[in-house]
Amino acid sequence: MECLQAxxxxxxxxxxxxxxILANSKRPLNASEIYxxxxxxxxxxxxxxVYRTIEKLEELNLIQRVHKPEGCHAYIAGFTGHQHLLxxxxxxxxxxxxxxxxxxxxxxxxxxSNFIIQDHWLTLFGICSDCQQKQSH
Amino acid sequence: MECLQAxxxxxxxxxxxxxxILANSKRPLNASEIYxxxxxxxxxxxxxxVYRTIEKLEELNLIQRVHKPEGCHAYIAGFTGHQHLLxxxxxxxxxxxxxxxxxxxxxxxxxxSNFIIQDHWLTLFGICSDCQQKQSH
DNA sequence: TTTTTAATTGAAAACAATTTTCACTAATTA
DNA sequence: TAATTAGTGAAAATTGTTTTCAATTAAAAA
Numbered sequence: 525m526e527c528l529q530a531x532x533x534x535x536x537x538x539x540x541x542x543x544x545i546l547a548n549s550k551r552p553l554n555a556s557e558i559y560x561x562x563x564x565x566x567x568x569x570x571x572x573x574v575y576r577t578i579e580k581l582e583e584l585n586l587i588q589r590v591h592k593p594e595g596c597h598a599y600i601a602g603f604t605g606h607q608h609l610l611x612x613x614x615x616x617x618x619x620x621x622x623x624x625x626x627x628x629x630x631x632x633x634x635x636x637s638n639f640i641i642q643d644h645w646l647t648l649f650g651i652c653s654d655c656q657q658k659q660s661h
Numbered sequence: 662m663e664c665l666q667a668x669x670x671x672x673x674x675x676x677x678x679x680x681x682i683l684a685n686s687k688r689p690l691n692a693s694e695i696y697x698x699x700x701x702x703x704x705x706x707x708x709x710x711v712y713r714t715i716e717k718l719e720e721l722n723l724i725q726r727v728h729k730p731e732g733c734h735a736y737i738a739g740f741t742g743h744q745h746l747l748x749x750x751x752x753x754x755x756x757x758x759x760x761x762x763x764x765x766x767x768x769x770x771x772x773x774s775n776f777i778i779q780d781h782w783l784t785l786f787g788i789c790s791d792c793q794q795k796q797s798h
Numbered sequence: 799t800t801t802t803t804a805a806t807t808g809a810a811a812a813c814a815a816t817t818t819t820c821a822c823t824a825a826t827t828a
Numbered sequence: 829t830a831a832t833t834a835g836t837g838a839a840a841a842t843t844g845t846t847t848t849c850a851a852t853t854a855a856a857a858a
Contacts, residue, residue: 534805534854555845570808575845591728591782597844610774621770629762633785637747637756641787645728648770650778671825671834692816707837712816734815 527584538573541566546581551616552590552598590618591647607645612652614659621648664721675710678703683718688753689727689735727755728784744782749789751796758785 525543529535541562546553553561555578559571578599581587587599590609600609600618610619626644634641651659662680666672678699683690690698692715696708715736718724724736727746737746737755747756763781771778788796 532805536806536854538807568808572809572846573807576806591733596728596733610770610776610778612776613779619774619776621774623766623770625762625766625769629760630785632762633747633758633760634787637758638790638793639747639749639756639785639787640793641747641785642750643786645782645784645786647782648767648776648778649780649782650771650776653775656775656777669834673825673835675836705837709817709838710836713835 527586528580531584533580537566538562538569539577541569542574542577543581546587546599546601549601551612551618552592552600554595554597554599557598591645608647610648610650612655613649614651614655617652617654664723665717668721670717674703675699675706676714678706679711679714680718683724683736683738686738688749688755689729689737691732691734691736694735728782745784747785747787749792750786751788751792754789754791 525535525540528539528543533539542558545558545561555571555574558578559569559574562569562574578587581601582589582599585604587601588607589596590598590600590611592598592611602620608621608623610621612618623646626646630641630644633639662672662677665676665680670676679695682695682698692708692711695715696706696711699706699711715724718738719726719736722739722741724738725744726733727735727737727748729735729748739757745758745760747758749755760783763783767778767781770776
């Protein structure tokens, strides 16, 4: 909310609620999921406002789109606009991770391909510890 | 085409042309782009057949969906159903690369997160050698 | 505090991408 | 060659997203 305000945006109910829902979610949510949850708190919110808030949060790098085999329309809140994600394929729980271990691989591919490599996306998929426990029962 | 036939699918004009266009493209194409190109060779082709052929090729792991910041509706032909891509952000030229250098990183993240990691997606973005040359003129 | 203003809103319409329906066509098999 | 049934294209339906616009409301000014 601070960041929105700092960038000249007004603090409104639809924005507050959309931000809160995204900030508290451990798994990526799409516009329609956010809308369903938001209506519980603020019945008159419009789906359009959710879309518009998502747009602004993405511009400000406060959320990022999450790409999965099933689709790419969900967003997760993150602090940096960066792209290393670890996603649970059971429950959707999503974590960020750091890793500069890629430099060597990137250097090798760069050499072999003659590309100048500028950016990378890395996503790991697996089963989180909660879902591992549930599975073993 | 062989693989389609081996899986019990008929060899039809719309399929032949869709397959040919995808097989010869160096950059990912979406349904509508394929349709435009296909019409040049076979005017009466329908966009629906392109969608249906894409669906089957994806099932057979002959093509894969390419995820980019601008969108995720384009497909590239590949030999394995796997996910290491190198994409030119200027012209879209897309190459595959191998790399098991990730094992160490995956092991580390697995330990730190308590996830059992099963799969990964890695995409590198950069400028291909053709586009580097064009730029320097 | 009240007034003014301009950003923001929600409903409805418009648009875009994809899927479904269905009568017809054509690839394969007998 | 005839019979069968998968595959086709046009149109309609569906889904997801964006635009339009009059009304509302947050923030700035008085």
